[in-house]
Amino acid sequence: MGDSQTPWLVSRILxxxxxxxxxxxxxxALGGAVSGPPxxxxxxxxxxxxxxxxxxxxDQLIQQRLAADTAG
Structure with a gap:
């Protein structure tokens, strides 16, 4: 795992x-607007x-990682 993956990871975490x-x-907000079973x-x-x-x-992180591994 190189430094090129770090921006994708940080971006995806954000x-x-x-x-x-x-x-x-x-x-x-929705839960506060209703009460009871709803x-x-x-x-x-x-x-x-x-x-x-x-x-x-x-899933997006895994797909990006697999695409990077197969491309490079």
Missing amino acids: VTWVELVVVGFGGT ELIVYFATVLVSVAVLLYNV
Whole structure:
């Protein structure tokens, strides 16, 4: 793993962090607007979207790494 991978990693970490913050604030806003069972559904949806964001960004890092290994 060379230094050429570091900017991609730092960039992807920053993008992931921003996406998770947006999802968290969105889930908090929606959860605060409702109460009862819909609040639980919003909580579960927020958790699902957070996991999806993490998995998507890990997948992007793996694809970039594989593309760099096959190209060079």
